[in-house]
Amino acid sequence: MDLRHQEIFQRYVYAGAVTRNPDAVAALFTEDGVYDAPLVPEGHPLYGRLVGREAIRAGLRAYHRQLARPGTVDTRHSTHHLHDTADPDVFVAEIDVAVDEADGRRTTMSLVQVFRLRAGQIALLRDYFTEPPTGASGRHPR
Numbered sequence: 001m002d003l004r005h006q007e008i009f010q011r012y013v014y015a016g017a018v019t020r021n022p023d024a025v026a027a028l029f030t031e032d033g034v035y036d037a038p039l040v041p042e043g044h045p046l047y048g049r050l051v052g053r054e055a056i057r058a059g060l061r062a063y064h065r066q067l068a069r070p071g072t073v074d075t076r077h078s079t080h081h082l083h084d085t086a087d088p089d090v091f092v093a094e095i096d097v098a099v100d101e102a103d104g105r106r107t108t109m110s111l112v113q114v115f116r117l118r119a120g121q122i123a124l125l126r127d128y129f130t131e132p133p134t135g136a137s138g139r140h141p142r
Helices: 003-018 022-027 053-065
Strands: 029-036 049-051 079-084 090-100 106-118 121-128
Touching (some): 003 022, 003 079, 003 090, 003 106, 003 121, 022 053, 049 053
Antiparallel strands (some): 090 106, 106 121
């Protein structure tokens, strides 16, 4: 595994899922970086391609404000697998995020992310995830 990929991924997860800091996430991207979540529906704060740090920051800020599932990420029970590709600037992350819900349940959200890097920053992130409808308990109650 490329250690650079592991470091960038860990910084992204900490800034995004753990601390929910849109400024820190945006700083990981190139100035013209693109965040793309192709599976989210129209009207979602992350719908469409967010181009540039300011658009990424604004989209994530709106997303965090309206989170239907404001639980806490449980890093001890979350898992990920990183896959290097033939292109040294591209890697894929398979992720199962464990979330401790306010009502005491633990749920898991599974997703895949494709990272394309440029000069040590994220130039493109394709984030393949869907969210359960409001009030749903999540994909895998634990």
